[in-house]
Amino acid sequence: xxxxxxxxxxxxxxxxxxxxxxxxxxxxxxxxxxxxxxxxxxxxxxxxxxxxxxxxxxxxxxxxxxxxxxxxxxxxxxxxxxxxxxxxxxxxxxxxxxxxxxxxxxxxxxxxxxxxxxxxxxxxxxxxxxxxxxxxxxxxxxxxxxxxxxxxxxxxxxxxxxxxxxxxxxxxxxxxxxxxxxxxxxxxxxxxxxxxxxxxxxxxxxxxxxxxxxxxxxxxxxxxxxxxxxxxxxxxxxx
Ligand SMILES: C[S@@+](CC[C@H](N)C(=O)[O-])C[C@H]1O[C@@H](n2cnc3c(N)ncnc32)[C@H](O)[C@@H]1O
Numbered sequence: 745x746x747x748x749x750x751x752x753x754x755x756x757x758x759x760x761x762x763x764x765x766x767x768x769x770x771x772x773x774x775x776x777x778x779x780x781x782x783x784x785x786x787x788x789x790x791x792x793x794x795x796x797x798x799x800x801x802x803x804x805x806x807x808x809x810x811x812x813x814x815x816x817x818x819x820x821x822x823x824x825x826x827x828x829x830x831x832x833x834x835x836x837x838x839x840x841x842x843x844x845x846x847x848x849x850x851x852x853x854x855x856x857x858x859x860x861x862x863x864x865x866x867x868x869x870x871x872x873x874x875x876x877x878x879x880x881x882x883x884x885x886x887x888x889x890x891x892x893x894x895x896x897x898x899x900x901x902x903x904x905x906x907x908x909x910x911x912x913x914x915x916x917x918x919x920x921x922x923x924x925x926x927x928x929x930x931x932x933x934x935x936x937x938x939x940x941x942x943x944x945x946x947x948x949x950x951x952x953x954x955x956x957x958x959x960x961x962x963x964x965x966x967x968x969x970x971x972x973x974x975x976x977x978x979x980x981x982x983x
Contacts, residue, residue: 754801754949786825803828811913814838816887822894844869874971877906892917897929902977905936914960922956932982937964
């Protein structure tokens with residue numbers, strides 16, 4: 745099966761239909777990812793089929809989370825090579841997307857991808873989530889914050905919840921067996937003004953893997969002392 749077939753079949757299994765143009769944009773993105781990966785470290789997954797499944801289909805599986813829809817304002821925290829943010833932007837063409845990462849080389853890659861694919865309304869932020877989360881231009885300005893493979897949920901909540909408006913959502917894409925990690929994060933989520941409202945199991949197409957999406961609603965303002973200074977949320981997570 746080629747990359748386009750994996751995308752088409754896999755997205756159907758996820759309950760979504762990609763247009764021909766969206767499919768072509770994602771295949772082009774995959775080519776850029778593998779090309780740039782020879783010069784800068786973007787991904788450890790390099791086999792084409794695995795890239796399509798573990799990066800692209802896994803990112804698209806976020807559409808199972810109901811808070812995601814067109815026209816919302818989304819921040820992808822620790823986006824790395826653009827996952828899940830860019831596949832979501834290809835699918836939901838009208839979202840306003842902010843891609844945040846602390847590695848500038850990755851930001852340059854993301855700018856090149858968005859320019860090549862013709863994606864509009866994308867903002868690029870280079871820096872730490874803890875710093876932008878304290879900046880009034882970004883704090884509590886988003887309908888949705890998403891993150892995949894960045895940190896344990898208790899630290900990740902401190903990175904992400906400050907960006908979300910009251911009534912908005914933080915969507916954490918997680919691997920299998922998330923229950924213990926969710927328990928360890930309960931206190932932190934509450935302190936930061938959130939509440940877990942749903943956990944969705946997602947069987948990843950063409951694999952035996954089941955991933956989880958944890959959906960957290962922001963129900964009250966985040967106290968101004970959070971996020972703490974850069975590094976603290978991972979060194980000393982709220983418990
Ligand atoms: C393992 S990668 C995952 C990237 C992408 N989300 C994915 O699923 O492929 C983690 C990324 O988070 C970024 N990161 C880690 N801590 C961060 C922080 N505090 N603020 C901003 N970016 C951070 C790293 O630079 C890295 O690109």
